[in-house]
Amino acid sequence: MNRQIPLIVCFSFGLVMFLQYFSNHTISRSVNLAILDYWQIIFAFTLIIGVVSFIKVNLTKISRRIDRPYLIVGLLGMISMPFMALIWGIKADSPFMWMFENVQAPMASTVFALLAFFVASASFRGFRARSLQASILLGAALIILLSRSNLPLPYTEHLSELADWIRNYPSMTARRAILIGIGLGSLTTSLRVILGIERTWLGGER
Amino acid sequence: MDISTIIAGLLTLIIFTFLYKDNPFYKMAESLLIGVSIGYVLVITWTNTLMDMLFEPLFQNAELTLLIPLLLGLLMLGRFSNKTVALSRIPIAVMIGSGAGIAIPTMLYNRTIKQLSASVMPLFLPDGSFNFSGIVVIVGLLSTLAYFYFSREHKGKFGSFAKLGTFFLMIFFGTTFGYTVMSRMSTFIGRMEFLLSDFLKITQ
Numbered sequence: 001m002n003r004q005i006p007l008i009v010c011f012s013f014g015l016v017m018f019l020q021y022f023s024n025h026t027i028s029r030s031v032n033l034a035i036l037d038y039w040q041i042i043f044a045f046t047l048i049i050g051v052v053s054f055i056k057v058n059l060t061k062i063s064r065r066i067d068r069p070y071l072i073v074g075l076l077g078m079i080s081m082p083f084m085a086l087i088w089g090i091k092a093d094s095p096f097m098w099m100f101e102n103v104q105a106p107m108a109s110t111v112f113a114l115l116a117f118f119v120a121s122a123s124f125r126g127f128r129a130r131s132l133q134a135s136i137l138l139g140a141a142l143i144i145l146l147s148r149s150n151l152p153l154p155y156t157e158h159l160s161e162l163a164d165w166i167r168n169y170p171s172m173t174a175r176r177a178i179l180i181g182i183g184l185g186s187l188t189t190s191l192r193v194i195l196g197i198e199r200t201w202l203g204g205e206r
Numbered sequence: 207m208d209i210s211t212i213i214a215g216l217l218t219l220i221i222f223t224f225l226y227k228d229n230p231f232y233k234m235a236e237s238l239l240i241g242v243s244i245g246y247v248l249v250i251t252w253t254n255t256l257m258d259m260l261f262e263p264l265f266q267n268a269e270l271t272l273l274i275p276l277l278l279g280l281l282m283l284g285r286f287s288n289k290t291v292a293l294s295r296i297p298i299a300v301m302i303g304s305g306a307g308i309a310i311p312t313m314l315y316n317r318t319i320k321q322l323s324a325s326v327m328p329l330f331l332p333d334g335s336f337n338f339s340g341i342v343v344i345v346g347l348l349s350t351l352a353y354f355y356f357s358r359e360h361k362g363k364f365g366s367f368a369k370l371g372t373f374f375l376m377i378f379f380g381t382t383f384g385y386t387v388m389s390r391m392s393t394f395i396g397r398m399e400f401l402l403s404d405f406l407k408i409t410q
Contacts, residue, residue: 010303017307044277081245140380173346174378183317
C-alpha cells in the first residue's frame with residue numbers, strides 16, 4: 001500500500017496534466033495553473049526539509065569538532081538572513097538587501113569569475129591537438145575566442161563572420177541533435193514514470 | 207569610501223586568495239557565502255511562495271482549495287521521521303506525475319518537432335544560388351543523430367556517417383567552451399573593475 005497509493009497518484013496527476021494540454025477549456029486551464037502553483041508550494045516545503053537537514057548536519061559536525069569555525073560562520077550567515085528579514089523586512093534599503101548586495105552578490109560573482117582561471121588552466125592541459133576531433137574542438141574554440149576579443153587581428157571582420165557561421169550552422173545543428181535526443185529521452189522516461197514502469201523515485205522499501 | 211564597498215571589496219579579495227592556494231580566510235568566506243545564500247533563498251521562498259501564494263490567500267481570503275497544497279506540503283515534512291517517511295511519497299508523486307504529464311507534449315513539441323522543422327531549410331535561395339549552409343545543417347543533424355543511435359553497431363558506412371557526427375559535436379563543444387570562457391572572463395573583468403576603481407581607487 002505504501003507504494004501503490006503514490007503510483008496511483010502519480011498516474012492520475014500525469015494523465016490530467018497530459019490531457020489538459022489538448023484542451024483550451026477554462027476549467028482545464030485553471031486546473032493546470034492550480035497544479036503548477038501546488039508545485040511551487042510543495043517545493044517550498046522541500047526547501048524547509050533541506051534547510052533543517054543543513055542545520056542538523058552542521059550541528060553534528062560542530063559537536064564532533066570538524067571544521068568548527070567555518071561551519072559556525074555558515075550557520076550564522078544562514079540564520080542572520082531570516083533574522084534580519086523578520087525584524088527589518090526585505091525592502092530595498094533593509095539590512096537583508098544590504099547583505100545580499102554587499103556580501104552575497106560580490107562573493108558569488110567572484111567565485112564565478114574564479115572559474116575563468118580554472119577553465120584556462122584545464123584547457124591548457126587538456127587542449128592538445130592529439131586527434132582530428134580534438135583539433136576541430138580546439139579550432140572552433142579559438143575562432144570563437146579570437147572573434148569576440150578586441151585584439152587588433154588581421155581579417156577581424158571575416159573572423160567574426162566565420163564565428164557567426166560556425167555558431168549558426170554546424171554548432172547549432174549538433175545542439176539540435178542533442179536537444180532532439182533529450183526530448184525523446186524525456187518523453188520515454190515520462191511515459192515510464194506515468195505508467196509505473198519507472199519506480200526509482202519511490203526510494204527504498206519502507 | 208563607505209563600509210559597503212569596503213566589505214564587498216575585502217570579501218572579493220578573500221575569494222581571490224584561492225588562486226594562490228586554499229586558506230582559512232577563503233574557507234571562511236566560502237562558508238559565509240553558502241550560509242547567506244541559503245538564508246536568502248529561504249526568505250525569498252517564504253515571502254514569495256508560502257506567504258503570497260499559500261498563507262495569505264488561505265487565511266485572509268479563505269481560498270479553501272489551497273488546503274490541498276498545504277496538506278501535500280505538510281505530508282512532505284514526513285521525511286523527518288522513519289515512521290512517516292512513506293507519507294512524503296504522495297507529494298513527491300504529485301510533483302513527479304504532473305511533471306511527467308507536462309513533459310510529454312512539451313518535450314515532443316519544443317525539443318523534437320520544433321527542432322526538426324527548424325533544421326529543414328531550402329537548398330536553393332531566392333536568387334537561385336545553392337544554400338551550402340542548408341546542406342551542412344541536414345548532414346550535421348542526421349550524422350549527429352546517427353552517432354547517438356546505439357541500436358546498430360557503428361561499423362561500415364553507418365560508422366563513418368556516425369563519425370562525421372562527432373566532428374559536428376566537437377564544433378558544438380568548442381563554440382560552447384569559447385562562449386563559456388568569454389562569460390567567465392567578462393565576470394572577472396567586472397570584479398577587477400570593482401576592485402581597482404571602487405575599492406582601491408587606482409583607476410577611475
